Amino acid sequence: MARIGIIGSEGRMGQALARAITEAGHEVAGGVDQGGNTAALAEASEALLDFTSPAALETNLHAAIGAGIPILVGTTGLEERHHAMLDSAALAIPVLQTGNTSLGVTLLAHLVREAASRLGPQWDIEVVDMHHRMKVDAPSGTALLLGEAAAAGRGIDLAGNSERGRDGHTGARAEGAIGFASLRGGTVAGEHSVILAGEQERLTLTHVAEDRMIFARGAVAGAAWLIGKPAGRYTMPQVLGL
Structure with a gap:
């Protein structure tokens, strides 16, 4: 069982993630939304799920790095500078970013x-x-x-x-x-x-x-898979062993 924290917990995807975490037999370590204490959530978690906005990415990555835990980023609309941030974070922690977690x-x-x-x-x-x-x-x-x-x-x-x-x-x-x-x-x-x-x-x-739960289930599988991995940039195909 893993303790997984949700960044953006009050949105539709955040609620689906909470259900998927419980479904998979893991524990919801907590959740934060805009203005919340992401660093405190990271300290209470073994992995983070981020489906918020590109503007919040830097703060969320810093929280994961500070706690030394992996983060799965499902946020879309990222630009080159955001991918540079992800590459930098991957030097310190396991990072999985994808446009789709299904x-x-x-x-x-x-x-x-x-x-x-x-x-x-x-x-x-x-x-x-x-x-x-x-x-x-x-x-x-x-x-x-x-x-x-x-x-x-x-x-x-x-x-x-x-x-x-x-x-x-x-x-x-x-x-x-x-x-x-x-x-x-x-x-x-x-x-x-x-x-x-x-x-x-x-x-x-x-x-x-047919339902956003498919993305939530895949994200939870990916986050759990990241736990214990060395620092680096990972992909969803690796989660499936492709």
């Missing part, structure tokens, strides 16, 4: 990488995500995770080979580019498809999230 999405990313590596650049790749109307970032963290998997499979850099926000007369699609489309509406928990379109054939790999 075990199903983790396996999907593995399959996308395999497919992209075996099908040539003449197969166009499009990543489509749909989420509830309240989601503020696009493409979603999961869409970017899947795009990175496709790029890794092809041995290319995603930043220099992606197409987003098509509108008007855009010209022909660039060969080898990875396209993104984001849909927002209703109460959709999360739906992601990676389309590989070739000549006269098309392969679609899809994951549908």
